[in-house]
């Protein structure tokens with residue numbers, strides 16, 4: 001929400017983003033009213049007459065939303081007018097949709113669905129056309145140079161934006177789960193190969209420490225090399241976990257002592 005003081009210093013993008021948010025609520029409210037009307041018609045066909053004069057609570061709520069939204073949009077529209085307006089760009093929301101200067105473009109229809117590219121609000125027209133490239137509407141931007149109109153567009157549809165956001169969220173989630181050597185390189189162990197996730201690192205640590213304990217408990221001296229290998233891996237994993245969580249190696253060792261004990265009991269309980 002932008003208050004009166006913010007409004008004077010707000011950028012066109014900030015104002016239009018707020019307007020777009022409000023207009024979306026208005027659209028949703030109109031859709032809710034349309035749903036009630038459809039429901040009423042269906043009921044009437046089935047012979048259920050609605051009580052005359054009785055307002056549907058969904059319609060009452062939707063109308064209240066519309067009234068509130070229009071009131072909220074007034075100062076934003078007024079600021080647009082006060083500044084003598086600014087450029088705006090709209091993308092038609094389908095696979096071959098073009099970027100238009102106005103939703104009143106004569107190449108569009110009343111039913112055309114637009115996505116308001118508020119990031120481009122107030123931008124130079126040349127810049128908008130450059131971003132739109134092949135998607136620039138030649139009716140709205142008649143002076144767009146031919147070579148620009150041949151360029152691939154840099155404008156993303158809401159679906160593309162959502163997909164990119166999902167991808168970024170997945171990458172973050174993977175980074176949270178991932179483990180590397182302290183230097184950021186792959187965590188390569190002798191016994192478990194390259195360990196990629198923190199979960200497998202913790203499991204591998206418990207495995208090698210419990211196994212080394214077992215080898216020692218059996219007292220066989222010919223297994224020194226194996227024990228050394230386990231201990232080497234254990235230290236490597238501890239260092240990686242410590243680096244990832246900015247903890248000391250000893251803190252991580254203490255934290256994992258319980259899972260080592262559990263592994264020991266489960267695998268080598270008879271010892």
Ligand SMILES: [Zn+2]
Pocket residue numbers: 099100101102105106107137138139140141
């Ligand atoms: Zn157009």
